[in-house]
Amino acid sequence: MSRTVYDLIGLSAGVMFILALKGLSHPRTARRGNLLGALGAAVATFAVFFYAPEGSALPLNNLGWIVGAIAFGVVVGVPAARRVQMTAMPQLVALFNGVGGGAAALVAIVEYLKLGASASTGVVIATVFTVLVGCVSFSGSIITFLKLQELMTTRPVVFPGGRFLIAATLIGTVASSVWVVDSLGTTPLLVLAGLSLLFGVLFVLPVGGADVPIVISLLNAFTGLTVAAGGYVLDTTLLIIAGTLVGASGTILTRLMAEAMGRSLFGTLFGAFTAKPQEAGAATESRPVKSGTPDDVAILLNYARRVVIVPGFGLAVAQAQHTVRELADLLTAKGIDVAYGIHPVAGRMPGHMNVLLAEANVPYEQLSEMDEVNPTFPQTDVALIIGANDVVNPAAKTTPGCPIYGMPILDVSQAGNVIFLKRSMRPGFAGIENELLFDSKTTLLFGDAKASLTKVVSALKVL
Amino acid sequence: MDLVAIVTIFVLAVFVGFEVVSKVSSTLHTPLMSGANAIHGVILVGAIIVADHSETNLELGLSVAAIVLATINMVGGFVVTDRMLEMFKGKSGTGKTGADKTGADKSGADKSGGAK
Numbered sequence: 001m002s003r004t005v006y007d008l009i010g011l012s013a014g015v016m017f018i019l020a021l022k023g024l025s026h027p028r029t030a031r032r033g034n035l036l037g038a039l040g041a042a043v044a045t046f047a048v049f050f051y052a053p054e055g056s057a058l059p060l061n062n063l064g065w066i067v068g069a070i071a072f073g074v075v076v077g078v079p080a081a082r083r084v085q086m087t088a089m090p091q092l093v094a095l096f097n098g099v100g101g102g103a104a105a106l107v108a109i110v111e112y113l114k115l116g117a118s119a120s121t122g123v124v125i126a127t128v129f130t131v132l133v134g135c136v137s138f139s140g141s142i143i144t145f146l147k148l149q150e151l152m153t154t155r156p157v158v159f160p161g162g163r164f165l166i167a168a169t170l171i172g173t174v175a176s177s178v179w180v181v182d183s184l185g186t187t188p189l190l191v192l193a194g195l196s197l198l199f200g201v202l203f204v205l206p207v208g209g210a211d212v213p214i215v216i217s218l219l220n221a222f223t224g225l226t227v228a229a230g231g232y233v234l235d236t237t238l239l240i241i242a243g244t245l246v247g248a249s250g251t252i253l254t255r256l257m258a259e260a261m262g263r264s265l266f267g268t269l270f271g272a273f274t275a276k277p278q279e280a281g282a283a284t285e286s287r288p289v290k291s292g293t294p295d296d297v298a299i300l301l302n303y304a305r306r307v308v309i310v311p312g313f314g315l316a317v318a319q320a321q322h323t324v325r326e327l328a329d330l331l332t333a334k335g336i337d338v339a340y341g342i343h344p345v346a347g348r349m350p351g352h353m354n355v356l357l358a359e360a361n362v363p364y365e366q367l368s369e370m371d372e373v374n375p376t377f378p379q380t381d382v383a384l385i386i387g388a389n390d391v392v393n394p395a396a397k398t399t400p401g402c403p404i405y406g407m408p409i410l411d412v413s414q415a416g417n418v419i420f421l422k423r424s425m426r427p428g429f430a431g432i433e434n435e436l437l438f439d440s441k442t443t444l445l446f447g448d449a450k451a452s453l454t455k456v457v458s459a460l461k462v463l
Numbered sequence: 464m465d466l467v468a469i470v471t472i473f474v475l476a477v478f479v480g481f482e483v484v485s486k487v488s489s490t491l492h493t494p495l496m497s498g499a500n501a502i503h504g505v506i507l508v509g510a511i512i513v514a515d516h517s518e519t520n521l522e523l524g525l526s527v528a529a530i531v532l533a534t535i536n537m538v539g540g541f542v543v544t545d546r547m548l549e550m551f552k553g554k555s556g557t558g559k560t561g562a563d564k565t566g567a568d569k570s571g572a573d574k575s576g577g578a579k
Contacts, residue, residue: 073531
């Protein structure tokens with residue numbers, strides 16, 4: 001096919017991507033939007049098989065390798081996406097983003113090897129940019145994956161001299177970029193790739209667990225920009241359009257997420273360097289807490305008029321969303337007003353909890369967002385907090401300098417009684433002690449969320 | 464391609480990207496991020512182009528690796544996004560009233576009927 005036809009197909013794919021993002025912004029059209037995006041990607045991929053740039057002929061060289069590699073990618077990617085537990089989905093998205101960044105970096109490296117002396121400075125700079133940011137996105141995403149999978153600590157990793165190491169790596173990265181552009185050698189490029197990978201690791205290590213989703217979104221935008229730069233290098237308009245779209249929308253999304261969590265983007269990325277380490281932890285461990293039995297909890301719930309359930313990641317881990325629903329149905333049948341208070345970042349990502357509860361067939365009208373549910377807590381008799389901690393931690397309001405300070409929280413302390421279902425006294429994902437646990441109106445029920453809820457449900461049934 | 468043309472495309476695409484996602488409820492942040500993530504998997508096109516150009520084994524090896532990674536990104540990304548959005552479909556039992564109460568931007572979940 002001619003270049004014109006090829007470019008027009010690219011344009012139509014670009015339009016489909018725009019409509020996909022537009023569709024994904026509204027619940028009614030989200031699924032259609034995603035499918036449209038997939039169609040655009042498929043069209044763009046098929047088209048490239050039928051376009052021979054001047055000086056080459058169809059079929060493509062190395063066709064067997066290309067088709068085989070795509071088949072292999074499908075065989076790996078589709079089952080991973082189909083089988084992943086919804087609770088583990090954020091880290092899968094991080095991983096997908098990382099491999100995308102890695103792919104962009106590899107494309108740029110291959111293109112660089114072929115450039116030769118005839119390449120324009122603009123192309124060389126775009127190649128260097130793609131390698132640099134692609135590598136940062138790759139290694140950064142791998143670290144976010146390890147954090148979310150809890151294969152490494154979820155707390156900010158800060159070590160002595162860390163900020164100097166980051167600064168040195170950044171300077172080294174910039175210097176080696178200049179070296180690459182200047183010399184067009186292979187060694188400088190490898191140095192650049194190595195330093196960029198290191199920078200990606202150092203960049204994400206100091207970020208606290210609760211802020212990881214913001215970083216994933218930012219790295220997602222980064223990968224978009226590398227794809228755009230790759231499109232310039234390869235003279236492919238579609239890649240420029242698609243990459244820029246993702247880069248721009250990803251940046252906005254990162255800002256929206258940071259706002260939902262009440263965090264400044266700057267504070268998220270560099271907060272670990274300025275925050276003071278928490279010292280209160282050890283002293284509070286020994287304080288008494290009021291722990292109850294499933295029967296106590298059932299009685300409290302039975303005589304309530306309004307109950308707000310605050311689900312957190314612990315609920316998802318225990319796969320307790322179906323048992324929660326059973327409990328809520330039972331309470332509703334007793335004439336008790338039941339609502340779910342969903343924090344924007346409950347779970348591990350904004351909107352994650354909505355996905356999990358939707359999976360359990362929880363009626364949509366019972367899900368209340370934070371702004372709706374907060375004014376109702378003074379009229380609420382029982383706030384039942386299941387496997388959540390940071391999103392109800394008053395430290396976000398009262399303790400300047402703690403990692404979640406300034407994050408909007410669910411005001412459960414306004415409710416008549418507070419019940420925590422927790423596995424242990426271990427602090428939440430952000431690693432901060434919760435004062436509310438020691439409050440006199442708080443009852444704790446220790447154990448796996450699902451086991452505890454099952455006991456509460458059976459206790460309620462005999463009341 | 465002409466540099467000015469490329470800068471034009473770039474700048475316009477930035478504005479389109481800003482505009483299309485400027486209003487989105489936090490419920491959809493995760494699927495939107497995942498969907499955008501899948502879209503940049505279109506680097507697969509770039510990976511195929513460099514594989515076609517490859518002359519040495521090193522180049523071919525790197526491009527094949529790029530194709531595998533890009534395919535995982537693209538195909539896996541769209542599939543996992545679809546799975547997330549599937550959860551919102553037809554899960555609301557009581558239909559209309561719920562949509563009215565909780566605001567229009569949630570009504571999509573109610574739309575496809577009360578198949579419980």
